[in-house]
Amino acid sequence: MTTTPINEIKPYANEPFTDFGKPENVEAMKEAIAKVKSELGRNYPLKVGGQKIETEAKITSVNPGNVDEVIGFVSKADREVAERAMQAALATFETWKKVPARERAEYLFKAARLMRERKHEFSALMLLESGKNYVEADVDTAEAIDFMEFYAREMIRLSTIDETMPLAKIPGEDNRLTYIPLGVGVVIPPWNFPLAICVGMTTAAIVSGNTVLLKPASTTPVIAHKFVEMMEEVGLPAGVINYIPGSGAEVGDFLTTHPKTRFVSFTGSKEVGLRINKLAADTAPGQIWIKRVVAEMGGKDGIVVDETADLDAAAAAIAASAFGFQGQKCSAGSRAIIVESVYDEVAERVVKLTEQLQIGLPELNFASGPVIDNVSYARILDYIEIGKSEGTLLTGGAKAPGNGYYIQPTVFGDVSPKARIMQEEIFGPVLALAKAKDWREAIDMYNDTEFGLTGSYFSADEDRIAEALETVHCGNLYVNRKCTGALVGVHPFGGFNMSGTDSKAGGYDYLLLFTQAKLTSRKA
Known part of the structure; x- marks a missing residue:
């Protein structure tokens, strides 16, 4: 077999994504x-x-x-x-x-x-x-x-x-x-x-x-x-x-x-x-x-937001991490833990972004599509019913129309850190928001899970960020960005605890x- 000469092998570079803004x-x-x-x-x-x-x-x-x-x-x-x-x-x-x-x-x-x-x-x-x-x-x-x-x-x-x-x-x-x-x-x-x-x-x-x-x-x-x-x-x-x-x-x-x-x-x-x-x-x-x-x-990944953070950026990251591919990623940010002084503001922004997601056929390029099959569909709807008893339904919470497995992107607020929708991997478009008294309690709440795959910490305080880098226990920790979207060669991907080897x-x-x-x- 003919092989490319070693000196002609180009240095590794990530494959560019297609710009669908171009007709x-x-x-x-x-x-x-x-x-x-x-x-x-x-x-x-x-x-x-x-x-x-x-x-x-x-x-x-x-x-x-x-x-x-x-x-x-x-x-x-x-x-x-x-x-x-x-x-x-x-x-x-x-x-x-x-x-x-x-x-x-x-x-x-x-x-x-x-x-x-x-x-x-x-x-x-x-x-x-x-x-x-x-x-x-x-x-x-x-x-x-x-x-x-x-x-x-x-x-x-x-x-x-x-x-x-x-x-x-x-x-x-x-x-x-x-x-x-x-x-x-x-x-x-x-x-x-x-x-x-x-x-x-x-x-x-x-x-x-x-x-x-x-x-x-x-x-x-x-x-x-x-x-x-x-x-x-x-x-x-x-x-x-x-x-x-x-x-x-x-x-x-x-x-x-x-x-x-x-x-x-x-x-x-x-x-x-x-x-x-x-x-x-x-x-x-x-x-x-x-x-x-x-x-x-898999994981039960989360985003921590403290009161110094860029709240618009944090809300956008929470929505993107939770609802990209209908939350069907092991890296999906299905929990957000927000310091109480900015909780209402962040929750309001997340709900607004969530409600902008249009649901429909993937071939027509809707932002939100179906979940994978009837088994997942039934399981996710069951979790939504559980969530209604564990928190406040802020948006979504029901089936969506279409000849497929469509579910409304769903956000629950004021969820206890011990609630099932905060602890168990749902693998669907369901987000739980929890309130923490301060940033250290927020990190403790993030760590209170059997998983440890991805996480994000939003803050403008460098001392807090330095501590978070040491104490947030997951395999892939991101600062001031979403917790999904690992790139080959840039973000080696894998997690702790029940997230795998x-x-x-x-x-x-x-x-x-x-x-x-x-x-x-x-x-x-």
């Missing part, structure tokens, strides 16, 4: 949506080794913004297919692990270029399958490109670390440290970033020399299939990525407990993440290693999770 970009997205719509309702096979497998059982992917519209019918793996995929991945690993790191990285560079050329097409499919608007889908696709570009460079760096960061030398010995792949991994990405996180988790594993069994979320399997097709198009050897959507209880548990599984990379709910961690901890007969679990499990996706130590360090010492 030509809006028109390009509309054209991409029309193209994707002309291809709806297709059948999508499993991919195991070099084989396409059609199964009788299907996953029906539905547009959450228009439930009469079927995105596609995806073959559904069972345990038998999962075992075949495991054997294909094991066999491929024996050759893939020997492929030079530079060559593995080149597949990612090629895929990034191809995705960049088809950016709107990927975004349009994601928009229809997951309910994202133009901006949210565009950012997701840009992040997928970022992950491939960043991890390709990272693998090259790790493969040359003996030259760039040599070990200390002693007379009479030649010592080297290399990073070698683990083996076969199970990759279980979420539906809320169905392209970016799927691409990031998968490409991090394969560029490190591993082979993977990719089990995408059952609500967004078609966008994952499109990614796998693209990797085939750039020439990735068959069996490096095996595409096997299926039931978590059947396929997920089977592969997690499989003796040949070397690692599980998971992003999703706390409950599922803890189950995976527990299952992976047990040693299966024939297993000769401790399985590695890389888990990002703090794996720092998009960071300089992430690939170490998919490799093992081997020291070789040779007498000179």
Whole structure:
């Protein structure tokens, strides 16, 4: 395989976002949506080794913004297919692990270029399958490109670390440290970033020399299939990525407990993440290693505002963090804790901004779209009813019209820090506002959660900011900005406590999770 000369690899830079203020970009997205719509309702096979497998059982992917519209019918793996995929991945690993790191990285560079050329097409499919608007889908696709570009460079760096960061030398010995792949991994990405996180988790594993069994979320399997097709198009050897959507209880548990599984990379709910961690901890007969679990499990993120803050900026950040993609982000700011002297003013501004959000079809680029499926829809509406007994309903609080899973962006005020809507991850367009007597109590209230993923602190006082940087307990803390919107290479992403293993996706130590360090010492 021809690889780009090392001196021609450009320094990493984040993929620019599309400016939808320009009419030509809006028109390009509309054209991409029309193209994707002309291809709806297709059948999508499993991919195991070099084989396409059609199964009788299907996953029906539905547009959450228009439930009469079927995105596609995806073959559904069972345990038998999962075992075949495991054997294909094991066999491929024996050759893939020997492929030079530079060559593995080149597949990612090629895929990034191809995705960049088809950016709107990927975004349009994601928009229809997951309910994202133009901006949210565009950012997701840009992040997928970022992950491939960043991890390709990272693998090259790790493969040359003996030259760039040599070990200390002693007379009479030649010592080297290399990073070698683990083996076969199970990759279980979420539906809320169905392209970016799927691409990031998968490409991090394969560029490190591993082979993977990719089990995408059952609500967004078609966008994952499109990614796998693209990797085939750039020439990735068959069996490096095996595409096997299926039931978590059947396929997920089977592969997690499989003796040949070397690692599980998971992003999703706390409950599922803890189950995976527990299952992976047990040693299966024939297993000769401790399985590695890389888990990002969500959060109950919040924004703290003190009385010195820019209140307009704080209110805008609260609304954006709470309601971007309908609050369906693990980084979503579903809590705001405001010092009492400015509480009423901030709450009023947040409500006003929330009520400006228009609800409707993502393909028409409304600010607020549907939640992902009927299960989420029912759960979020249940939490809204709980919230009505735990705080004061300031706006929203009901279903929204439309042939999909639409819910009004909802704000509750005067919520106790111990209330369920302040403690439990809702994963929907529901925001709880709480009042604190001062900034230190506000930080204590922020920290009073089992999670620790993202947070924001708004203040103009440098001494308070310095203390907040030390005492606010989360993996990603932002000052005077929203708590969503981490950029690859800029904001390595991962959290504390029940938010997961703090794996720092998009960071300089992430690939170490998919490799093992081997020291070789040779007498000179």
